[in-house]
Amino acid sequence: MVEDELRLADTVHRGLTDAGFVVELVHDGENAVWAATEHTYDVIVLDIMLPKLNGYRVLELLRARGIWTPVLMLTAKDGEYDQTDAFDLGADDYLTKPFSFLVLVARLRALIRRGGPERPVVLTAGDLSLDVARRRVERNGREITLTPREYGLLEFLMRHRGDTVSKTEILANVWDPAFEGDPNVVEVYVRYLRKKIDTPFARHAIETIRGMGYRLNPEGG
């Protein structure tokens, strides 16, 4: 749940917990994006008015990163545009404040159910696996420790395994959307990753598509 009004956040938090949900709470947009990128949730409750990044922006960033967790937006406004905006950006439902707690619970249950075939919490490519919740990477049963940046890059590649992704896309999603430094960082970090996940195993999961970008081999290389 992403909500900056403390009283409301606290009430809803307690209520949802009592209703049997396991709730994680963040209070601003930046942490929301971070948390949603690093963990896997059944559903996200997202306020529109937030410090740092507003709800629309958070949703936009998440979808751009290929994160399709169902999102229920909370809005104080009730204009027609607000709703359609939210739906356009990929929100799955919305509620207008003040809302009934029972309605919130019912909607959340509906979203979770609709989500259908559960998402894999563990991304795999051949004998390479990445457990998103535990933040663990293994190859051939052996655990591999990665730095945050290396992990971010690998997760991105694995979420797009089989696709060729450009360095620009990588920079925008693993670094900062406004990254302005040398794109060579990507090459450097690809190298770091290869040293950890490919070289010791005599494989090459990360392929270079010259002039295009990189591609993670779905079979692990």
Added chain:
Amino acid sequence: MVEDELRLADTVHRGLTDAGFVVELVHDGENAVWAATEHTYDVIVLDIMLPKLNGYRVLELLRARGIWTPVLMLTAKDGEYDQTDAFDLGADDYLTKPFSFLVLVARLRALIRRGGPERPVVLTAGDLSLDVARRRVERNGREITLTPREYGLLEFLMRHRGDTVSKTEILANVWDPAFEGDPNVVEVYVRYLRKKIDTPFARHAIETIRGMGYRLNPEGG
């Protein structure tokens, strides 16, 4: 189970039996109330559309009689009011027809677990154990005394054992959701904890995941 559509009743009956449930089947509201009053069930599956007494009415009567057996309602409708009505009346969950059989089984298991024999109150990780009800922590049979804050931190880590939890999450859940001080407190308290639960036993249950947060080793370190 209370269900008047014979084909559906039969299918679900067989399926639940196969899944290991002992199922009793009645076909209308009056028999439902009678059966629930005379017997004790782990959980009641209740259709809304029923002859003689509809599902809402059945639920209302049961609750009025002090019968708090968990109830999962089945509904063909999907309107907001139907859902909230069901929750208002004391239903513990609901499913909209058509529903997935696996989902039904999962929800029933959840209801039985939630209402029935109490959850395990003792969290363990290797030889480290935390008794939630008694606020007692032991390692290797020796009791360890913790301050409230230390205890809160350890309980949080143990509830998420195996997962990597960030300092932000820890602050939001162990401190205050609105905590605004120095996140360094977490490091300080991790240190206090380690001094009490790890150092004396030459173990390290609490692992640092640099750049990410902390992780409690499920095996105790």
Added chain:
DNA sequence: GTGACCTCTCAGCGGATTCTCAGCGGTTTG
């Protein structure tokens, strides 16, 4: 009021991490 205990802040240290840079070698283009 005094001492014990608890919570939290602060600043410095040292290692880990991130990023830049410049040179190399292979590939494509004109």
Added chain:
DNA sequence: CAAACCGCTGAGAATCCGCTGAGAGGTCAC
């Protein structure tokens, strides 16, 4: 064939992050 391009690589500088010891302020029991 030469020039431009592109990705790879090793080295190193700057920054970040977690760890730690000291201590200030608050609370509680006596």
